[in-house]
Amino acid sequence: MKVVFVEKPHSLEIREVPVPGPGKGEVLVRVRAGGICGSDMHIYHGTNPLAKYPRIIGHEFAGEVAALGEGVTEYAPGERVAVDPVTSCGTCYPCSIGRPNVCERLEVFGVHRDGGFAEFVALPVKNLHRIPSDWSFEKGALVEPFTIAANVLSRTECSGGDRLLILGAGPIGQVILQAARRLGTACAVADIVDVRLEKARSLGAELTVNTRKDSLEEKAAEWTGGAGVPLIIDAVGSPDLFPSLLRMASPAGRIGLLGFSKEPSSFVQLEAVKKELSIFGSRLNRNKFPEVISWFSGGEVKPELLVSHRFPFEQVREAMKFIEDNPSEVCKVILEF
Numbered sequence: 142m143k144v145v146f147v148e149k150p151h152s153l154e155i156r157e158v159p160v161p162g163p164g165k166g167e168v169l170v171r172v173r174a175g176g177i178c179g180s181d182m183h184i185y186h187g188t189n190p191l192a193k194y195p196r197i198i199g200h201e202f203a204g205e206v207a208a209l210g211e212g213v214t215e216y217a218p219g220e221r222v223a224v225d226p227v228t229s230c231g232t233c234y235p236c237s238i239g240r241p242n243v244c245e246r247l248e249v250f251g252v253h254r255d256g257g258f259a260e261f262v263a264l265p266v267k268n269l270h271r272i273p274s275d276w277s278f279e280k281g282a283l284v285e286p287f288t289i290a291a292n293v294l295s296r297t298e299c300s301g302g303d304r305l306l307i308l309g310a311g312p313i314g315q316v317i318l319q320a321a322r323r324l325g326t327a328c329a330v331a332d333i334v335d336v337r338l339e340k341a342r343s344l345g346a347e348l349t350v351n352t353r354k355d356s357l358e359e360k361a362a363e364w365t366g367g368a369g370v371p372l373i374i375d376a377v378g379s380p381d382l383f384p385s386l387l388r389m390a391s392p393a394g395r396i397g398l399l400g401f402s403k404e405p406s407s408f409v410q411l412e413a414v415k416k417e418l419s420i421f422g423s424r425l426n427r428n429k430f431p432e433v434i435s436w437f438s439g440g441e442v443k444p445e446l447l448v449s450h451r452f453p454f455e456q457v458r459e460a461m462k463f464i465e466d467n468p469s470e471v472c473k474v475i476l477e478f
C-alpha cells in the first residue's frame with residue numbers, strides 16, 4: 142500500500158509499505174479521505190515541537206472497515222468510520238478526571254504514532270466512530286476539525302448568551318464560528334484576509350475586522366459598548382496578540398488559547414487580576430466525536446462549507462505547496478484515497 146511518509150523534516154514522499162494486519166482489538170480501515178491540517182504542514186517543515194520522526198502523517202481521516210482483528214465484534218466490513226486521533230492511557234491524573242486529550246502518555250495518530258494518510262491503517266477499535274452510510278468520506282474526515290471547536294467551546298463554557306470574538310478566520314476559526322453560531326452566540330471575527338472575513342460574515346459573524354486596516358481593540362470596544370468582550374478565542378496563536386486579548390476582555394471574561402507557539406507572550410498580571418480573567422488552553426478533543434457526529438446528522442453545522450480544494454493523495458506535496466502559495470483562496474484541502 143502507499144503512504145504519505147515524512148522521513149525527517151523537509152523530506153516527504155509517497156512510499157510503498159506492507160498493509161498492516163489488524164492486531165487484537167484493532168480494526169483495519171481502508172482510508173478514503175483525509176484533511177490536511179496546519180500541523181501536518183508543521184511536521185513536514187520540522188516546526189511542530191511535538192512530532193516524532195519518521196512518521197506517516199494525517200490525523201483528520203475517515204474510511205471504511207476492511208478487516209477485524211481478534212476480539213472485535215462491534216463492526217462489520219464496509220461500515221464507514223471517522224477516527225478520533227487521540228490515544229490515552231486511561232489511568233493517569235488527567236485521564237482519571239475525564240481529560241484524556243492531555244494524558245501524560247498522550248499519543249496522537251499522525252503526530253506521535255503513524256497516522257491516516259495511508260491506504261490502510263490498523264487502529265484500536267475504541268478510536269473508531271461509526272458514521273452514516275450516506276455520508277461522504279470527506280464529511281467523515283471533517284469531524285475531527287469540528288471536535289477542536291467543540292472542545293474549546295466547552296472548555297470556555299461558551300453559551301448562547303455570550304459574545305465571542307474569534308481571532309483568525311482560517312479553518313479553525315471557521316469551525317469555532319459555526320459551532321458557536323449553532324448555540325446562538327453573537328460572534329465577531331478578526332483576520333487579515335478579506336475573503337476569509339466575507340466567509341465569516343456568510344457563516345453568521347455580526348462583526349468582522351481586518352486587522353491590517355482597522356484597530357481590533359477599537360472595533361471590539363465599539364461592538365460591546367465599551368464593556369469588553371466576555372469570551373475571546375485565539376485561533377491564530379501569535380504570542381504578540383496576547384496582551385491585546387487581556388486588554389479587550391471584559392471583567393470576568395474568558396480567553397481560550399489554541400496556538401502552539403514556543404515564544405513567550407508578555408503578560409500584565411494587573412489586567413488578569415483586576416478583571417478576574419480565566420485563561421483556558423484547549424488541545425485536541427476530549428471524547429467529542431459523538432457530539433460532533435450528532436451536529437452533522439442534525440444539520441446544525443455545515444461541514445461542506447469548510448472544503449475548498451481536493452487532491453488525489455499521491456499529489457500531497459502539490460497540495461501542500463498550493464496551500465502555502467494561496468493562503469487567501471484555500472480553506473480545508475481534502476486528500477482522496
Ligand SMILES: [Zn+2]
Pocket residue numbers: 178179180200201286
Ligand atoms: Zn488538525
Ligand SMILES: [Zn+2]
Pocket residue numbers: 229230231232233234235236241244245246247
Ligand atoms: Zn492518561
